[in-house]
Amino acid sequence: MSDMLREAIMPYSLPDKKIYTYEDYAKLPEGAGYQLVGGEIIVTPAPGRRHQRLVLRLVKLFDDYVECKNLGEVAVAPRDVYLGPHETYQPDILFIAKDRIDISAEDKVNGAPDLIVEILSPSTAYYDLRKKYRVYEKYGVKEYWIVDPEEKSIEIYNLTDGQFHLTVRQVDAGETASSLLPGFTVHLDILFKDI
Template sequence: MALALKDRQQHNYGDYLQWPEDMRYELIDGDAYLMSPAPDLPHQDVAGEIYFQARQALQGKPCRAFIAPVDVRLPKRNEADELIDSVVQPDVLVVCDSDKLDRRGVRGAPDWIVEVLSPSTASHDHINKRDLYQRAGVREYWLVHPVDRILTVYRLHNGEYGKPELYPLEGETRVGILPEIVIAWDELVARLPNDY
């Protein structure tokens, strides 16, 4: 996914809407990143299980869980949709403000975002997306490292993430800003291939 478009032009959501549907991109500050082909099965299993557990925990509550691909537009100010230069597709996200939801996806910062790392996207998710999510005001950002069996958690305090918290992918982990969501890891991790 870390392959920037060769033209080096600055792009916005208006451009993004014109691109072929069979190729997925993300925009970060106007730079277009071509997303790699469909993630591997273990990646999808991890993302799907986190989404499933979050969705069950939020049943009957105002917050809603979503799984990729969902366009999340992150305006810098109050610019029109077509002028937004950051559009991402997090693996799992939760939005508690229904005013941020529309036909096209989400406009504004989700409350909680989860990215499941793969070798080709790890640095992009750790650096570019972390900075973007912090600026946009994502209250809690999780990076799940299935290979290393580690969870990295960033929580927003006074507009900054600060030092992350690290947890093993074992037992249960509660979402700090949404305590009704508790992710159970053991059964999921047991399904992951040993060489993953």
């Protein structure tokens, strides 16, 4: 356990372990910037202004579309997504289809959401692009969006035969669309305006 993590959770007397489980993670303070990735508790700082603006713009688009079409539920971090005893994440935005809404419990989402959006930041990019990518793929997330504020890009990966395939890569301008939510589009020039 890192010294920074130890200081952050000291009052919660989390045992010093090499590999943590969801039971350990659940003892941490509610609403804090923790995630359980590969049995390691990761502390992430609060997102910056640009990151927050992108989250707000995207969640408004997703939520308005999903609510209008009565397709399911949209949630925003911090919302725990339990994928296994050593994997509990807080994606920036997630969508669960109406026919699977039972995985959305009061305390956490129990299983893979249908769609996940992660907005890259310096403290989370490695996890979003590598570790979490592989776990989302393994547990069956159907569509994974990676939004890069630096590059002003969106990459969309769709799950086919148990593997993610890059189906969309749009940079700076133009329109990108979801395969999972037919008719849902994002205009990059509007999304990244003044970002």
